Ligand SMILES: Nc1ncnc2c1ncn2[C@@H]1O[C@H](COP(=O)(O)OP(=O)(O)O)[C@@H](O)[C@H]1O
């Protein structure tokens with residue numbers, strides 16, 4: 683039975699897609715059979731995916747039925763990462779139903795609490811049914827930024843723990859994506875920091891799931 687990790691936030695631009703691709707590569711590199719499910723009907727990953735370059739399988743799951751079917755249809759995988767989508771609570775609820783770990787990426791910019799509050803309520807309702815680990819992940823963090831400190835304070839009041847790993851704001855990450863690669867494929871020394879962060883994040887995720 684695959685363990686399912688999903689990246690959810692109704693807000694766009696918080697690195698759900700980029701981070702789920704990085705973590706998918708990270709899990710694959712640890713020797714597991716891993717697939718990345720794309721829930722957005724625009725299939726941005728499917729278009730980006732380069733056969734023979736991308737190391738993990740990319741699976742389109744763009745309907746609620748496809749999401750609910752993931753545990754059964756993809757049970758031969760060790761891990762499944764689901765890249766969530768913005769502004770679709772019906773799909774988000776379906777993703778919550780099948781997830782073992784939910785990661786809510788948040789960037790240190792003024793936050794959209796109105797859209798987040800529905801997600802947090804849905805997570806709480808799902809946790810009342812059966813165990814679900816859900817955590818915030820701080821992304822696009824800028825060095826010495828007061829905004830990051832403020833974000834941390836605000837997140838503390840929202841009831842979910844915060845992942846130890848943080849993802850820094852990085853230009854290099856954007857270039858890798860543009861070339862159909864993840865940060866693991868960029869072996870330049872400049873990429874070592876963002877690569878290291880995704881590696882540590884992957885490790886933290888696997889530790890959470892495996893106790
Ligand atoms: N670590 C990062 N630092 C800076 N920009 C990033 C980082 N990760 C992703 N981005 C950029 O932020 C934008 C939104 O990322 P994306 O992964 O598409 O977010 P979402 O899926 O939440 O909408 C993209 O332009 C992407 O290249």
Ligand SMILES: [Mg+2]
Pocket residue numbers: 698699700722765766767
């Ligand atoms: Mg996305």
